[in-house]
Amino acid sequence: MNKREFLKKGAIAFIPAAAVLQALMRQAEASVAGAAGATGSPTPGYEPRDHWYGMGIEVEKCIGCNRCAEACKAENDVPPEPFFFRTWVERYTVKQSGETEVECISVNPRGERKAQDEREVLRSFFVPKLCNHCAHAPCVQVCPVGATFTTADGVVLVDSTRCIGCRYCIQACPYGARFFNHRTNTADKCTFCYHRVVKGLLPACVEVCPTQARVFGDLRSKASRLVRFQRMNKINVLKPALNTEPKVYYAQLDGEVR
C-alpha cells in the first residue's frame, strides 16, 4: 500500500467510524443528563431559575440543643464520627476580661460541656452555623476541576464523581463549612437538603429546630418566611468584608461572632 492509497482508504474509513463513535458518546451523554436535558428541571413542575434559596438564623432563639446537627446527619448520611458535620452549633462565651471563648458543642453533643464560672461570664449565647451558600463562593472559584458549582436556585453543590479530593475548597472556605468525607474521598458540605427543598419540604435542620431559630425560604418570593424574616429583623452576615455575599442571614448577631 502506497501513501496515496493509505490516505484514501483512511479518509473513507474515518468518517463512518467517527460517526459511530460520536453516536455512542451522545447516547452516553443523554443517559447521564436524563430526558429533561442539561439545564432542565430536576423534578417535574420545578423550575430552578424561579428560586433563590437562603436561610435565616435568629441567634436569640437558639437553645444549643444540637438537634439540627443530629437531624442533618440522619438525613444526609454524614459519617457518624462526631467531628464530621455539615451544620454545627458554637457556644460563644464573652468573659468579663473581654476575651471570647468559642466551643463547638456539636463535637460532644451529649457529653459534659465545658464548665463555666458564671461570675466571669459577661454574656454567652449559641450560634448555629452551616454552609453560607455564598453568591460569590470562594470554594467554587478555586476548584481546579469544576466539581463544585452553584445551581440556578443558588445552592452550592459538590459533584462527587468529578471531585479529585485535593481539599483546596476546604482551605478556601472562610466559614469552615466543608470537610473531607473519608468514605467517598471527596469534599462534602451542606446542600440545603436540596433533595427535600425541590420537593417542597424544609431542610432537616429547619424541620426539627424546636425554637424556630432557623428559617428557610426563597428570596425570589415576596411571601416567603425568609423575606418576612429579613423585613422584621436587623440582619447581619458572617464576614461581610470578604464580599462572598453569604445567603445565611443572622438576626441579633453579636460582633464577637466570626
Added chain:
Amino acid sequence: MKLPEQVTRIAVVVALVATLALLVRFVLIPRAYFSTAVHQSATVRREVARPVNFAGASACQDCHAEEWEKKALGYHKGLACETCHGPAAGHAEDPMSVKPFAPRDRKFCPVCHAYDAARPTGFPQINTESHNPLKPCITCHNPHDPVPPETPKECAACHAQIARTVALSAHALLPCATCHTASKEHRIAPRSALPSKPQTREFCGQCHAGGTANPDAPKVELASHGGGYLCWQCHYPHLPEGRP
C-alpha cells in the same frame, strides 16, 4: 496574477485540516467534554434522587390527630414531631413494621431543658441534679402538652438566678413579696401578667429613710441623697451592697 501551484496546493491542505479540526471540535466531541452543564445537571439529579428520611411536619397529622391537637395547644406547639421522635419517613410509608423512636428516659429532655448559661432568658431550664433526680420526665410531664404538673409555689423555681443572688445579700431574709406582688395569672402566663416592682424612692425609704423603725437597715436622708435618681438606678436591690 496567477498563484503558483505549490501555494494553491498548500492552501487546500490547510483548508482541509481546518475543516477537520472544526468538525471534530463542534460535531464529534460530545458536549460533556467541554461544557459543565452536563455534569452539573447529573449532580443535581443525583442529589434530588437521595432518599428523604424526615417526613415533614404535616405527615403525622392524619393518623395521630389526637396528639397533634394536644400539641398544637401546648408549649411544644412549635416542635415538629420528628424533633423528639427522630426521622419517621419510613414509618409514614409502612406504619406497622417501622416504629419511630419514642424517648422515655431521663436523658432525652435535658438535652434542651438542662440549665446552660448560654440558653436564652425565659427558656424553661432545670438543674438535673436537684430536679426530682432519677425520675423519668414523663412521669410528671406529658411531652405533648408539657405544663408543670403543679405550678411552683416558690419564686426560686423559675427565678433561680435572682434567688441565688439575694441569698448572699443583705436582703436575704426579705421574702420576694416584700417588694413584688405577683398575681395568680403570673404563675400560668408569666409574661402576660408581670409582677409589680417598686416605683418610688419612698418605697425604699420605708426602711432606709432617716428615723424609720428598722434598726439594721442603713439610713440615708431621702431628700438630699442621690438627687433625682431612683434608688435602683445606683443600687441593685437583689444585691444592694454590690454597687455602692
